[in-house]
Amino acid sequence: MHRKKTIIRSGSSFPLGAHWDGAGVNFAIFSANATKVELCLFDNGGRRELERVQLPEYTHEVWHGYCPDIRPGQLYGYRVHGPYAPEAGHRFNPNKLLLDPYALALYGDIKWHDAVFGYRVGHSREDLAMDRRDSAFVMPKCVVVDPAVTWGNDIRPDVPWCETIIYETHVKGMTARNQDLGERVRGTFAGLSDERVIERLVKLGVTSIELLPVQAFFDDRYLVEKGLSNYWGYNTIGFFAPAARYISPGGSIHEFKMMVRKLHEAGLEVIMDVVYNHTAEGNHLGPTLSFRGIDNASYYLLGDDPRFYFDTTGCGNTVNLRNQRVLQMVMDSLRYWVQECHIDGFRFDLASALGRDRENFDHNAVFFEAVRQDPVLSMVKLIAEPWDMGPEGYQLGNFPPGWAEWNDQFRDTTRSFWKGDEGMAPALSSKLLGSSELFEKRGRRPWASVNFVAAHDGFTLNDVVSYNEKHNEPNGEDNNDGHSANYSWNCGAEGESNDPTVLDLRDRLKRALIATALLSQGTPMLLMGDEIGRSQQGNNNSYCQDNETTWLSWEKGSERDEAFQVFVQKLIKVRKSRKLLRQEKYVHDQPAHGTSSTEPQWLRPDGQALEAKDWNEAQMRTMGLLLSGPTERICILLNAHFEDIPFTMPPSESGWSVLVDTSSGEASVNSVRPVSDASLILPARSLIVVEDNNG
Template sequence: MSILEEGLPYPLGATWDGLGVNFAVFSAHAEQIDLCLFDPSGRREIARMALPEQTDEVFHGYLPNARAGLLYGFRAHGPYNPQHGHRFNPNKLLLDPYAKQLAGEVRWSDALYGYRLHSPRADLSFDRRDSAPGMPKAVVIDGSFNWGDDRPPNVPWGETVIYEAHLRGLTMLRPDVLHHERGTFAALASPPMIEHYKRLGITAVELLPIHAFVQDRRLVEMGLKNFWGYNSLAFFAPEPRYLSDGSLNEMKVAIRRLHAAGIEVVLDVVYNHTAEGSEEGATLSFRGLDNLSYYRQETHDWRRCVNDTGCGNTVNLSHPRVLQLVMDSLRYWVEHYHVDGFRFDLGTVLGRETHGFDPGSGFFDAVRQDPALSRVKLISEPWDIGPGGYQLGNHPPGFAEWNDKFRDSTRRFWRGDGGQRPEFAARIAGSSDLFDKRSRKPWASVNFVSSHDGYTLADTTSYERRHNEANGEDNRDGHGENYSSNWGVEGPSSDPEIRATRARVARAMLATVLFAQGTPMLLAGDEFGRTQNGNNNAYAQDNETSWVDWRKAATPEGEALVDFIGRLIELRRAHKVLHCNRFLHGLDQPAPGVLDIAWFDENGAPVSPDAWNDHRERTLTLRRAKPRADGAVPLVTLMMNPTPEDRAFALPPPKLPTTILCDTAAPEAPERLAEGDRVTVAGRSAVLLMSLHPPVRRGRPPKLEAISGDDQA
């Protein structure tokens, strides 16, 4: 075995240059860090050498003649003094924070903890057992890959339609995917799946966490698994289970294939906490390397981790080296895997400084100025459980945000709740009250009615109470108020009337998502009625509860719903005012007597202030207008009737030939001319219409004609 040479402090991690491997790892408080090498099985430690040099708080060394494929880990020497935030224990093998690939997985035992787990002194005690047998090892990689002419689709935000999916759950039950590839990147970009994405018309796949993560010990002991993966251990390494052949290139090939189909890939990333948990959690990586730097500690008690995440610890993004870790990770996925964007779990945490949330925090500033990251799609989940943790609308320019207000108001409106019209109107008009500042655009609002966290769309119309018994928490976990309705029976029903009502409400909510201002997001499987049997927190269900059941897609009802959603997406694409790139406030008049956005009652009259505040009124008409390049002005009108009775809606003036583009009560009906001055909108349904106001010219006005299809010049 070669002797370690001095090496370089950058880049961090393990870097193979063809002649050897440079190792570099940050620790501000360690006294010594050992490099530990393992045999190819990862079971036997074959060498242990102290990194010979330290520069700017980075320990480093170069191992000549080492090759890609080498398995390694670190051990850190220093004070074990939890009262002062230090938890060094060289008996614990530590994963490199910059590990690009993992071999093996965490195998739980008490040896993985830095203290004696059942000692009366708790985490003030010290454990001397070697944790290496239960730890995954980092793998030195050769990152070369032939990307050929791969180009990011660069879909404009205004034309983006997101499809949120769990990589494993999406294809585990897909019958036309090779069995050994199901649940992996190979299946994600298989021809049948790409055909499905194209049939729907979505433009981006947003994947739940694919960073290598840990199965929580509590869940393992309960016979469950952390299915969602919000328990990251390695910010640079794909989860090994998601690679059917174990090769990192499988993910790159998948992304290249999706790009060739015009589909972007967005990763849900977890930088707010790690899998090590609270101060009583395991010592797997960051805690053992430099607990005081990597995690926020309570100011009055450095022994305790700040827990703004609800997961036991909070990553300290205020530390420059920790911020560098996150930035290096993000750039790595963009530059080495060509991903097109990120959705930041508990994004408020990332913007926290010592005084609280700050849209000008170091993290936001670093991302916004970065030449690579500032050009990809950035989405935040704008809340956490810390003080002042709800920050919807308060993120900086360049970021979109999940809009739970849109979800809740849409569910309540279509459930028929009273007094919803003002809130609902604000949400489907792009939530300008939240986002119209600092030159932000309507796309900043990510609109959805269902996501991985909560009910599926089908369950929103089938259950009024959560049914999370399988999670082992006595049905106490998950959202308590889901603004759902079972429409007569809890769970599955064979009653034709109940089934028809559920289907009609679901279609109306889908139309709301896709015809509202903002960025629409669909949950995988909603396009053909996927159910989780009322479980609204299926994070621990790596089974058929969470897996997408593709048999539903093959039923007549499933086929029809897929086609219906495809039609909604195509209408959104074809009519520019449905994805307008600026907020509409009813102040511009693109045609005489026509405002860019206006609201009407079912009699075709503008909604009065008193009517807005009347809790008994439920129906609503929204009209938007945007001039074409030739001066003509398409008027797109959405009539919405959440009541159980059919209503005859009057067409707002001016009188123009009008085409019914879509009727959610008759999803297969073709486009057709509206007859007369009124349009019947069935109960719990929406109708989309369009008319064309001609260019304003002097002299005799041109003949008016109803049109349909693409209204973009």
């Protein structure tokens, strides 16, 4: 019995993608340079191509057709015809099955084979020699989706920026080792939405979780051949589809939406780490999976020689946001995640690449302007990783109003200060007050500085105080990958240690580091597991370690780890309870109240104001920051010296009380103890917060 031939009508050029309207499916795909586009339909297992249907219409550079007989669940892909002329920037090859850039779901995973390359691998002419093998048998397939889902009374937490505390986490890493969860849901969206997981986040006190990439991505061929995988996920191939590996067996893409709803119910925001600067197709010798075969010259920035790519990402290619249709795809993708999936914000990987006009970065680039005027996207949290690999790629502080930025200078300065490096006090003083020299322009606020001492890329907090050198041998690159400048100190023993003296010093430094991040002006960010001493055994580039190296342990930790977790929880409570520690404006911008100055005051250990000559003293490692408000006065005292230092307290009619003491691991919103004398002993390697009893 022969299969009935699919009916196809002209359809519409809008919306792009495969759109189910309740009666049929409209297919629309942009390609300015193609000569013909074929829709390929597959059986339910994705193994057999059932039919090829030519899209009948071409309107405004969009190929489209409407199929009244197709329903949600149909597997499909495209074959796009046109010139195979890499020397002219065109890489059309209809032998290669291509993924729809707008696909809402993918079925199956890529099986690495030379057939997925548009050229003959190993040929003497490299990518100039066209490969004519069909790639469908090793390619995943797109899925027609009905996106409708019942959200109920989902309410966005809408946490103000000045109240935000970010927890950077990984969907799989968060729950893969949680034995309390069923094996089916560990490491999935469903696992992350389990009430026990959410309870842990709520108890910690964070307000927003930032997920490492969850848009569809593939494991790089070179990693698969080494028995590794792309754990972090910065290898996107589908900007609308959730990564299938995070959907539980038998589940659907709606698991992601249900996760968001449950996190919202607990008052937690969901921020997505997104990669719009490059795709998984790599350089000119990379595979042909989607964009390259649909319209290479439109989707990517090409070099002066159009055979090669203009690459500012270090990943082989750069997405061409100067093309209106490519820009539209990115904007449509962002709006999809906000409107259809209720996402609360985005962290943009290598965001400098999004603001480039090839060599030059422009804070008024078309992408930034498009986001700024968009009524949907301008209202969510936007966070930039403010650098890329191109010329003048480091752009910290140069993003437009409405954006926050990862402040790596905060990380490096804070690590260096507590390690005991000379001359770090002036730099740290700026970071404690929100890095105004970087961000205070065009009406930007202190929250624009995302303050962290550890993130997924680099050492964990525990490893910052446990290793002098990176130990990336398991990555299979002879320890040549990852940063060598870690500003870390092993406290006298490289790696794990049983020496109580070493462990005590490490605990003290960890408390000082995390307190600096949580008590500085700006937006604090914690790395998953730092609150319980998670270690990666010195691996500072764990992008390919999908194992216990990177997974969070749910087993009861040591007494030290348990105590540190409690300390972090209390620190967060202190931050939330004192407005002076999370101010909405730069402190010198606020008006004085009566006779109380809101200007921050920097103090020497003798209680006198720090002078210019003091700041120029390389050995200065002890200082106090006095913050004043209409009803509060708080002093943050820091001592990075190797010995205890007496510190004379500022005058107070009612005396002072200690709120935080990192030397002992004490913190309380109601005070730890009173300061009995005019002078307080500031222990070595410690940060102490005191509060005026009279406000």
